[in-house]
Amino acid sequence: MKYFWLFATLFISNFLFSQTKIKGQVIDFDTTIPIAFAKxxxxxxxxxxxxxxxxxxxVIVFEKPIIASYKGYYDKSAYAKxxxxxxxxxLITNSKERKAELYTHQKVNTIIKKVIDNKKKNQPEHVFKSFEYKNYEYLKVSANPDSISSKIDTIYKRNLFGKQKIKLDSSNYRFKKLVEKNHIYQTEKVNLIQHNEKGTKETILASRMAGFKQPLYEYLGLHLVSYSVYENPFEILETPMQNPISNFGRKLYNYTLIDSTTIDNRKVYRIYFQPKKLRANRLxxxxxxxxxxxxxxxxxxxxxxxxxxxxYYDFKYLKEHQIWFPEKTVFNVQKGTNTDDLKILGSTIQFNNSIEEGISKNASDQAYLxxxxxxxxxxxxxxxxxxxxxxxxxxxxxxxxxxxKYWAPFTKDINDKRKSNTYISLDSLSMASKIEHKLFLGRKIINGYFPISLxxxxxxxIVKxxxxxxxxxxxxxxTNNKLAENYKIGFYGAYGLKDREFKYGISPSYLVDKKSETWVTASYSDDLEEIAQTSFATDSRRFRIYDPRPINISTFYNIRxxxxxxxxKILPKTNSYFSVSQNYIQPLFEYTYVNNNKIYTDYNITSVQFAIQWNPFSNYMRTPMGMIENEKRHPKFSxxxxxxxxxxxxxxxxFTKVDFKTFYEIPYLSGHKSSVLLQAGWAFGDIPLTHMYSIAPNNINRDAILQRITFAGKNSFETMYYNEFFSNRxxxxxxxxxxxxxxxxxKIAPEFSVVTRMAWGEMDNTEKHIGLPFNTLERGFYESGIxxxxxxxxxxxTAFFRYGPYQLPRFDDNLSIKISYFLDLGI
Structure with missing residues (x-):
């Protein structure tokens, strides 16, 4: 009998230890999105x-399959070793059930509805008349050294002619050594959050960034994720998404009641939510x-x-107030399914393009923020x-x-030795590579300037x-701040090799109020301007290596x-401009304006102008360097x-001219973006053609398509010929x-856009304008292209085609092919 129990024990032990625990994950075949709660x-x-x-x-018997199944997909059998x-x-989508919608059970649907109905009772912004708290925020870009291969690889690269280059790649090895000692990058800040009936405001109490004596103010205003879980839209990477606990969100998401548990000795329901369209990249x-x-x-x-x-949002239950209040938030970004280079925070975190399957050992792929x-x-x-x-x-x-010593209480993770090393290492790196100076140059260049001394x-x-x-x-x-902070002098001089004329201008300015960035400027200029162009005085001066539209324009007027x-910027969320000017205008093309039986070939215009740009949905921050639009939101109005x-x-x-413009851009987490530009103008009174509207044409009147190939403009009508249409509204x-x-x-990776443009216009008293033939736009102008x-x-x-009432008889006259160019400054 005693041998029986011995053999039984050995048999059961052998049975138990022959089992192997296999870990796995179920994902969508096309999108690689994990499939939750699959069978x-x-x-x-x-x-x-x-x-x-x-x-x-x-798994005991490895010959038996592991079968995964989920509604809307074909069952899949897999064998483990x-x-x-x-x-x-x-799992592969079952095309027969692809449109099948997942339905939320009534019980969990009722719970979600009560969450939405009780928002005002549970949001601190609605419960308290006021509240304030300090917040410590720590950002790091790092990687797990164990996840990076230290192997030095031999790599083969093709050039444009198909030939291969062979070289040793030690980037992974060097990257592994780096992240063993310190993080790639880090920054900290302490801020004060205050809320009352007037709204919410954040005041930075302290900040420090590795490698910088002064912080990047743009980072201090960066909100990569919404502060509150109740906000709608809910923002991730500054991209708005429908919140699952909103009335409209209930139409987009499916909810599953998993179980109940306890947090702070209170019973809570655990609810999983996912998009009803399973392959969507929503929350x-x-x-x-x-x-x-x-x-x-x-x-x-x-x-x-x-x-x-x-x-991840963690909350703490405050018994005295009977409310859950934020305790900690953690936000993490890693490489996903992108096959393009991806940069976050400029180049602070960068994922290189990669299409290999399996667990990548590429250094950049292992980085996280x-x-x-x-x-x-x-x-x-x-x-x-x-x-x-x-x-x-x-x-x-x-x-x-x-x-x-101010930062000592916040250094809680004493096991993270890489944190202190990061400041030392990046401070020396910054000094060696002059990162701050490069950023200073970048800010200047992106606005069209390069600093040389004063x-x-x-x-x-320089050249046009x-x-x-x-x-x-x-x-x-x-002149810049090295000369003076409260005044500056702008100037320019130019010479045209074809018209053999000098142009020049000077504009001294004085800073009236630093807080509101109020400048008073006196100016004088003698220059050329394009006929009937529309420009907004409050538009920003963004750098472009060239301005493509004027290349083929020949109708200018001289203006002194x-x-x-x-x-x-004294008004919140605005940039305003006011001017009084006296102008002498001489058209440099054949043109005569007849007004009140008097003929004008040149004329004087004395006018006042008021302009304002209003960005009501953007958020602004005030820094020692001035006002910054830290959260650029749309629409914007000019x-x-x-x-x-x-x-x-x-x-x-x-005469009077009134101009209006609004721009609305919608970014998507997929990387796509949509935009709408609406612009209108109305001029009434005695108006010469030089001050009418031509709506930015960008096509030259030549017979062959190839002869019309020039550079495309940013928002110009590519199939509309110069001086073809004029309007006063x-x-x-x-x-x-x-x-x-x-x-x-x-290295051939185009970015495709589909574009449609349309315009309508009218012209009063066309008989007053003599010498330059033109049409009007009462019936509407249309073009679309890619x-x-x-x-x-x-x-x-780019290629655009003109259609509609003003379509031309010959097919190729309606077609416009242009070259586009975008300069990436890398900043």
Whole structure:
């Protein structure tokens, strides 16, 4: 008998230890999105995957399949081996059930509805008259050294002619050594968050960035994820998404009640949500809902796509207030399914393009970005005053120079030795590579200037070309802060090689108020301007290596201007401009204007102009360097009015011009973006053709298509010929959708856009304008096309076709093919 128990024990032990636990994950075949709560069946037993699509199953007989199944997909059988580290099961969509919608059960649907209905009872912004707290935020870009291969590879690269280059690649080895010692990058800040009936404001109390004596102010205003789980739209990487706990969100998401658990000794429901369209890259995640108050007690969010994003919200239950208040937020970004280079925060974190299957050992693929936010010193219903609530973030100069002892209480992770090493290593790296100086140059260049000693040279004044002046060579600039902070002098001079004329201008300015950035400027210029162009005085000066439209323009007028102007940001979320000017105008083409039986071939116009740009949905921050639009949101509006002054010195005409523009851009997490540009103008009174509207044409009147190939403009009508249409009132609409880059060949990766443009216009008293024939736009002008931009080294090609009432008889006259060029400054 004693041998029987011995053999039985050995048999059971052998049986138990012959089992192998196999870990796996179920994903969508096409999108690689994990499939949550799929059924896993093996040897007659069924389990379900977790919300990340992961599972673990005990396998005894490896010849028996592991079967994965989920509604809307074909079942998939997979076989594991004892050596299998991770069994990846890819389910293929069942086309017959592809449109089948997942339905939410009534019980969990009721819970979600109560969460939405009780928002105001659970949001601190609605519960308390006021509250404030300090917040410590730590950002790091790092990688796990163990996940990086230290192997030095031999790599083969093709050039444009198909030949191969062979070289040793030690980048992974060097990257592994780097992240063993310190993080790639890190920065910290402490801010004060205050909320009352006037709104919410953030004040930076302290900040430091590895490698920088002064922080990047753009980062201090960066919100990669929404502060509140109740916000709608909910923002991830500054991209708005429908919140799953919103009325409209209920139409987009399916909810599953998994179980109940406890947090802070309170019962909470654990609810999983995912898009009803399973392959959509909307939010997925887990909500922990208080069973009594229906408040969110914890939340995990995920987005799978070109990057994989994870956001974790932890809350603490405050018994005295009966509310869940934020305790900690963690935001994590890793490489996803992108096959293009991907940059976040400039080049701080970069993922190189990769299409290999399996677990990549590429150094850049293993990098991740993490932001941790921890509130402390929370106070409710205190009395405080929020000054200038329209300015959402305040960065006082004192926050830039906090001593080392200030940061000591926040260094809680004593095991993270890489943290302190990062500051030392990056500080020396910054000094060696002059990162701060490069960023200083970048800010100047992106606005069109290059600093040389006391002067910022205007890069756009050096060389230009148009059909009237030919090559226009010149020099221009403005004095900078090294000379003085409260005044500056702008100037330029140019010479046209074709018209053999000098042009020049000077504009001294004085800073009236630093806080509102109010400048008063006096100016004088003698120059050329394009006929009937529309420009907004408040438009920003963004750098372009060339301006393509004027290249083929030949109808200019000479304008000598004396002006006094005022520019200010005194009104919240606006940039305003006011000027008084006297202009002598001489058309440089055959033109006569007949007004009140008097003939004009040149004339004087004295006028006032008021312009304002209003960005009501953007958020602004005030820094020692000035105001910054830290959260650029749309739509944006521009408005300006110009009025001539009758009976004032040397003014020949009385007329009014009113112009309006709005721009709306919608970014998507997929990398696509859509935009709408609506523009309109109305001029009435005695108006010469030079001050009418031509709606930015960009096509030259030549017979052959190849002869009309020039450079495409930014928002110009590519099939409309120069001087073809003029109006004194018009409206135009432009619609654009831009897709991700498409890799076609070696370094050939165009970015495709589809564009539609349309315009309507009318002209009063056409008989007053003699010498330049033109048409009007009463019936509407239409063109559509496709742009393949950035094909190679910034160069691209566009093709547009003209149709509708003003379509021309010959097919090829309606077709426009242009070259596009985009300069990537890398900043």
């Amino acid at each position: 896993i069946t093996h040897d007659g037993k069924t389990i379900t995957t977790d919300w990340e699509g992961k599972f673990a199953v005990d 004892k050596s299998t580290a991770l069994l990846l099961i890819k 997925r995640g887990l909500l922990y809902v208080d069973a009594a108050t229906f408040a969110v007690a914890k939340a995990h969010y995920r987005v799978y796509g070109i990057v994989n994003i994870n956001a 993490t932001i941790e936010s921890t509130p402390f010193d929370v106070a409710f219903n205190t009395n405080f005053v929020i000054s200038e609530p329209k300015i959402k973030i305040e960065v006082p100069e004192s926050s830039l120079s906090q001593p080392e 002067i910022d040279v205007d890069l756009r004044s 070309y148009n059909n009237f002046e030919g090559f226009r060579l010149g020099i221009g600039g403005v 201007t004396s002006a006094l102007s005022l520019e200010s 408005f300006q009015v110009m009025q001539t002054l009758p009976d004032v010195v040397e003014n020949d005409f009385t 018009y409206a135009s609409l432009q619609l654009r959708h831009t897709f991700n880059k498409v890799n076609l060949a070696y 742009e393949a931009n950035k094909i190679f080294k910034g160069l691209g090609i």
